Amino acid sequence: MVFQLKWGILATGWIAEKFTVDLLIDPTTRDVKDVSHVVAAIASSSGRTRAETFRIKVKAPSDCACYGTYDALVNDKNVDIIYIASPHSHHFQHTLECLYAGKHVVCEKPITVNAAQARILYQVAKERNLFLLDAVWTRYFPLSIQIRDIISNGEIGEVLRVIADTSMGEDVDDLWLEQKRRKVNLDLAGGALLEIGIYSITWIFQTMYHTLPVDKRQPPSKIMSHMVKYPKTGVDEDTTFIISFPTTTPINELSRTSHGVGMTAFPLASDPDQRGSAGPTVRIQGTRGEIQVFGMAFQPDRYKVIPLKIGDQSVEIREISCPFPAGGHGMFYEADEAARCVRDGLLESEVMPWKESVLIMEVMDNIRGQCDLRYPESVETTAFER
Numbered sequence: 001m002v003f004q005l006k007w008g009i010l011a012t013g014w015i016a017e018k019f020t021v022d023l024l025i026d027p028t029t030r031d032v033k034d035v036s037h038v039v040a041a042i043a044s045s046s047g048r049t050r051a052e053t054f055r056i057k058v059k060a061p062s063d064c065a066c067y068g069t070y071d072a073l074v075n076d077k078n079v080d081i082i083y084i085a086s087p088h089s090h091h092f093q094h095t096l097e098c099l100y101a102g103k104h105v106v107c108e109k110p111i112t113v114n115a116a117q118a119r120i121l122y123q124v125a126k127e128r129n130l131f132l133l134d135a136v137w138t139r140y141f142p143l144s145i146q147i148r149d150i151i152s153n154g155e156i157g158e159v160l161r162v163i164a165d166t167s168m169g170e171d172v173d174d175l176w177l178e179q180k181r182r183k184v185n186l187d188l189a190g191g192a193l194l195e196i197g198i199y200s201i202t203w204i205f206q207t208m209y210h211t212l213p214v215d216k217r218q219p220p221s222k223i224m225s226h227m228v229k230y231p232k233t234g235v236d237e238d239t240t241f242i243i244s245f246p247t248t249t250p251i252n253e254l255s256r257t258s259h260g261v262g263m264t265a266f267p268l269a270s271d272p273d274q275r276g277s278a279g280p281t282v283r284i285q286g287t288r289g290e291i292q293v294f295g296m297a298f299q300p301d302r303y304k305v306i307p308l309k310i311g312d313q314s315v316e317i318r319e320i321s322c323p324f325p326a327g328g329h330g331m332f333y334e335a336d337e338a339a340r341c342v343r344d345g346l347l348e349s350e351v352m353p354w355k356e357s358v359l360i361m362e363v364m365d366n367i368r369g370q371c372d373l374r375y376p377e378s379v380e381t382t383a384f385e386r
């Protein structure tokens with residue numbers, strides 16, 4: 001039997017549109033036959049008309065409810081789960097509002113602004129027996145799952161180093177002029193680290209931490225970072241960090257340690273010509289070879305597995321493409337995962353366990369702390385303000 005999940009969409013900005021369009025794509029086009037999705041309601045804080053305009057634009061069915069407040073959405077009895085697509089400055093408050101109303105939640109990345117907020121959300125979800133997912137979409141892609149399996153199977157040996165770059169190549173002054181609302185706005189928790197650097201951290205964690213058995217996963221032993229701030233607002237526009245782990249993956253027979261080098265920037269580009277001329281955006285380097293990932297780190301579309309050449313033996317490079325089916329953006333994979341977890345009565349997904357999500361927030365807290373980037377109290381607060 002197909003399990004159907006009824007979604008509410010909270011906020012109608014850029015990413016909400018991509019996600020909702022993906023939700024509406026027939027799951028069988030990606031060979032998914034056990035779960036399906038209904039867009040049951042949409043809410044915009046800019047008014048009901050905005051929600052209705054959004055509904056028409058994404059081609060959601062006419063019986064989908066349109067609300068002019070988030071309150072109305074969280075109280076809609078026809079909604080099982082809410083997808084939160086407000087700025088991350090508001091994720092803590094909006095997620096709490098949904099959980100207190102008894103809704104399961106999928107929240108856009110970063111789940112919160114700091115680790116203390118994330119811990120509270122997971123605690124409340126646990127107390128209320130509700131599913132809560134940190135929606136770092138890249139983790140749920142078939143490409144990521146395949147790469148994690150290759151690492152776990154030991155094909156590239158012991159992974160000692162991962163290099164990941166998520167840099168957009170955007171004019172920061174333009175961002176500030178056009179997008180005062182978000183990416184470079186301190187009051188909306190702007191900055192490269194939380195906005196896109198999280199993907200470099202995601203790659204480091206999903207390859208060097210998540211590929212270990214749960215009882216072998218250990219938090220980073222050391223974090224070093226460097227940050228360049230955008231003078232007009234004080235958010236980071238360019239951040240580089242090294243995250244060291246006391247383990248390696250998939251084995252640690254020699255008690256070696258490993259480390260990830262993460263980069264992120266608005267004004268620099270990982271892929272300047274958007275055709276891959278600069279090479280891979282992620283390199284996963286093991287003692288028996290390496291995996292190179294191509295395309296933006298948040299939405300890569302292919303990878304290469306390159307064995308280490310030993311002596312005269314020939315080396316066979318495997319190149320694998322992972323396009324998204326049915327013209328989708330790849331956001332349906334996290335929706336399918338959420339539906340399966342809710343169907344099975346799970347509160348958290350194994351793909352992004354709560355503990356790992358909090359750990360990643362702690363890493364970002366640490367980097368921000370080292371570089372003295374703090375958001376206003378209204379954004380960092382752990383108090384529910386309603």
Ligand SMILES: NC(=O)c1ccc[n+]([C@@H]2O[C@H](COP(=O)([O-])OP(=O)(O)OC[C@H]3O[C@@H](n4cnc5c(N)ncnc54)[C@H](OP(=O)(O)O)[C@@H]3O)[C@@H](O)[C@H]2O)c1
Pocket residue numbers: 010011012013014015016043044045046047050085086087088089090108109110135137181182188194195298
């Ligand atoms: N997974 C991804 O690939 C991806 C990509 C981009 C962004 N994101 C994440 O998704 C979230 C939203 O990003 P976005 O690019 O969609 O942002 P956006 O285009 O600026 O949209 C954010 C929406 O949030 C609502 N909102 C509520 N309070 C707001 C406030 N005080 N200021 C501004 N907007 C407010 C607005 O919708 P209403 O007026 O309808 O309420 C607004 O349209 C961010 O946390 C971001 O990190 C994820």
